[in-house]
Amino acid sequence: EPEVTQTPSHQVTQMGQEVILRCVPISNHLYFYWYRQILGQKVEFLVSFYNNEISEKSEIFDDQFSVERPDGSNFTLKIRSTKLEDSAMYFCASRGPETTPGEQFFGPGTRLTVL
Amino acid sequence: DQQVKQNSPSLSVQEGRISILNCDYTNSMFDYFLWYKKYPAEGPTFLISISSIKDKNEDGRFTVFLNKSAKHLSLHIVPSQPGDSAVYFCAASARGNEKLTFGTGTRLTIIP
Numbered sequence: 070e071p072e073v074t075q076t077p078s079h080q081v082t083q084m085g086q087e088v089i090l091r092c093v094p095i096s097n098h099l100y101f102y103w104y105r106q107i108l109g110q111k112v113e114f115l116v117s118f119y120n121n122e123i124s125e126k127s128e129i130f131d132d133q134f135s136v137e138r139p140d141g142s143n144f145t146l147k148i149r150s151t152k153l154e155d156s157a158m159y160f161c162a163s164r165g166p167e168t169t170p171g172e173q174f175f176g177p178g179t180r181l182t183v184l
Numbered sequence: 185d186q187q188v189k190q191n192s193p194s195l196s197v198q199e200g201r202i203s204i205l206n207c208d209y210t211n212s213m214f215d216y217f218l219w220y221k222k223y224p225a226e227g228p229t230f231l232i233s234i235s236s237i238k239d240k241n242e243d244g245r246f247t248v249f250l251n252k253s254a255k256h257l258s259l260h261i262v263p264s265q266p267g268d269s270a271v272y273f274c275a276a277s278a279r280g281n282e283k284l285t286f287g288t289g290t291r292l293t294i295i296p
């Protein structure tokens with residue numbers, strides 16, 4: 070069964086450093102998302118991406134964040150200058166055109182630890 | 185921002201019995217409601233959904249009920265099985281809006 074993959078599974082970085090989290094969505098999917106979950110809190114929407122542009126973003130997704138689909142398979146989240154409060158589990162998700170509204174396929178997540 | 189709330193952080197149910205997980209929402213613009221299941225070290229997995237024009241949707245052992253006037257939905261699992269032990273997230277989306285708004289989750293433990 071096709072699945073969303075994410076790399077790395079765990080990323081440790083120093084405050085102020087740039088990180089890139091990588092995702093490979095399911096191949097025929099057209100909609101892509103990033104969510105995050107700070108430890109003990111709810112899963113929060115960051116951004117949605119369709120047709121090579123951001124379709125929606127949350128207040129969390131400020132100028133420090135960017136997304137890119139550099140080729141036909143990868144979808145990346147870049148945090149330009151990490152802060153301690155960026156430590157969280159980051160989930161990538163995708164959905165195809167024929168899926169149930171709201172049904173998104175999530176990857177296993179990347180745990181980001183900012184020291 | 186507590187648009188979707190799950191007031192029970194945990195629930196324990198005997199195997200074979202019914203599990204009922206509850207969720208409340210405040211945003212009247214939500215028109216799709218979903219339940220996701222999450223195991224440790226995995227991402228959330230879609231379980232079942234319901235449109236706001238319905239009050240019940242059933243899929244095998246899983247049934248979701250929606251009470252729009254009370255802004256409340258529930259997930260019934262019957263009979264409960266040990267493999268159902270996981271964290272269950274209620275989520276909602278609004279028409280024309282791609283983002284999902286999640287609740288805080290309920291950890292369900294099925295006791296053999």
